[in-house]
Amino acid sequence: MSSKLSLPQNSKMLKRDFTYGVATASFQIEGGVEQRLPCIWDTFCDTPNKILDASNGDIACDHFNLWQEDIELIDSLGVDAYRLSISWPRVITKDGELNKDGVDYYLAILNRLKNKNIKAFVTLYHWDLPQHLEDNGGWLNRDTAYQFKHYADLISQAFGDLVYAYATLNEPFCSAYLGYEAGIHAPGLVGQEYGKKAAHHLLLAHGLAMPVLKANSPNSQCGIVLNFTPCYPESASEADKAATSYADDYFNQWYIKPLFDKQYPNICQQLPAHCQPDIQAGDMEIIAHSIDFLGINFYTRAIYRHHDDKKFEELPARAPRTDIGWEIYPMAFYELLTSLNDLYTLPPVYITENGAAMADKITDSVVNDTDRIDYYQSHLNAVHNAIEDGVDIKGYFAWSLMDNFEWAEGYTKRFGIVYVDYKTQLRTVKASGLAYKHLISERT
Numbered sequence: 001m002s003s004k005l006s007l008p009q010n011s012k013m014l015k016r017d018f019t020y021g022v023a024t025a026s027f028q029i030e031g032g033v034e035q036r037l038p039c040i041w042d043t044f045c046d047t048p049n050k051i052l053d054a055s056n057g058d059i060a061c062d063h064f065n066l067w068q069e070d071i072e073l074i075d076s077l078g079v080d081a082y083r084l085s086i087s088w089p090r091v092i093t094k095d096g097e098l099n100k101d102g103v104d105y106y107l108a109i110l111n112r113l114k115n116k117n118i119k120a121f122v123t124l125y126h127w128d129l130p131q132h133l134e135d136n137g138g139w140l141n142r143d144t145a146y147q148f149k150h151y152a153d154l155i156s157q158a159f160g161d162l163v164y165a166y167a168t169l170n171e172p173f174c175s176a177y178l179g180y181e182a183g184i185h186a187p188g189l190v191g192q193e194y195g196k197k198a199a200h201h202l203l204l205a206h207g208l209a210m211p212v213l214k215a216n217s218p219n220s221q222c223g224i225v226l227n228f229t230p231c232y233p234e235s236a237s238e239a240d241k242a243a244t245s246y247a248d249d250y251f252n253q254w255y256i257k258p259l260f261d262k263q264y265p266n267i268c269q270q271l272p273a274h275c276q277p278d279i280q281a282g283d284m285e286i287i288a289h290s291i292d293f294l295g296i297n298f299y300t301r302a303i304y305r306h307h308d309d310k311k312f313e314e315l316p317a318r319a320p321r322t323d324i325g326w327e328i329y330p331m332a333f334y335e336l337l338t339s340l341n342d343l344y345t346l347p348p349v350y351i352t353e354n355g356a357a358m359a360d361k362i363t364d365s366v367v368n369d370t371d372r373i374d375y376y377q378s379h380l381n382a383v384h385n386a387i388e389d390g391v392d393i394k395g396y397f398a399w400s401l402m403d404n405f406e407w408a409e410g411y412t413k414r415f416g417i418v419y420v421d422y423k424t425q426l427r428t429v430k431a432s433g434l435a436y437k438h439l440i441s442e443r444t
């Protein structure tokens, strides 16, 4: 267990042009629900037994009111960049027009970041779909992709040149699979017939928004953020390897292959007809619009074996595990980055999320989260090694700036490098936050 973070002396990650940041998302930190339209996560939180502690995003970290202090906090960590998301239901009205108050709220944040010389990495969709769009079919309705394009158009005009980088979507896998197939995220639909249809409309939304963002904000870097859970076979048997490859195509390659190869993995043809995405002529061209950067989120891996009736069977996570039950396996991060670099012609890459939930204890205003520091250390090493092996990685964002609403886990899991006392809203920088700050300050 250590209290410091370090990198080899010659590491490119110790140069000033390597970007370090912290990340958050609107629904997870803002609160301020009265000042926006309802979204699918409000509805999901109101549905019994969906959120572990029966909580919701009504107050969260009260960042809606505390944003000025929070930007001071971000600044105090010495980071170069802040990755935040825009709440679509805060900035767009039911009639599809800009909501001035919501836009002004984000303009104030973006201007403050600019004054402090902190680059704004803005995600346009981090899962908080306006409820009225869900009532119209949500991501199962092709029209939602066009609604997203419209929102991206209006908001990028309003933000002018305040945004260093735009990501269209955060983790379309989670929106599509967890939200519309497994039912463990909002809107909570269950059924294989929904997941890939939703995924296609999400990717279409991304592709439709890309040229609009480039036209409105030519100096911004524009891309998308994908999450990957690398798949490993339980044994070297052909059956286990085939099952694992299927899972990898289904969960991971599904979202990246269309961006670079203009097609879904071959397993698409094996899906029953009613589970196929509704692909219209020209869609794959739209989806494969060139991107300036790829954001990669990584937390853990998964292990699979052959199953006689299902395509694959996922095994329980092995130890060591974080507080959310995810295996700590940094080698998968390195192997992911190098394998994606082999498979695709990648644009510059940013690690847009990486971090760990730990069972933090606060005593006398100190959180001594050496376990989280160890997680960061091993994963920063993995990024360093991937860069050494030729992957063009430009930056790294810790998930998260502060503890927050962890979706179906509510407030029971803490991912922050800053501790949040939800009763008082007091923020306390954890030992991991201090270690991150120190690492960043060591660059030359």
Ligand code: FCB
Residues within 6 Å of the ligand: 025, 028, 170, 171, 174, 227, 297, 353, 399, 406, 407, 415
């Ligand atoms: C990612 C999400 C992020 C956070 C982390 C732990 O899937 O993008 O909002 O919840 O997981």
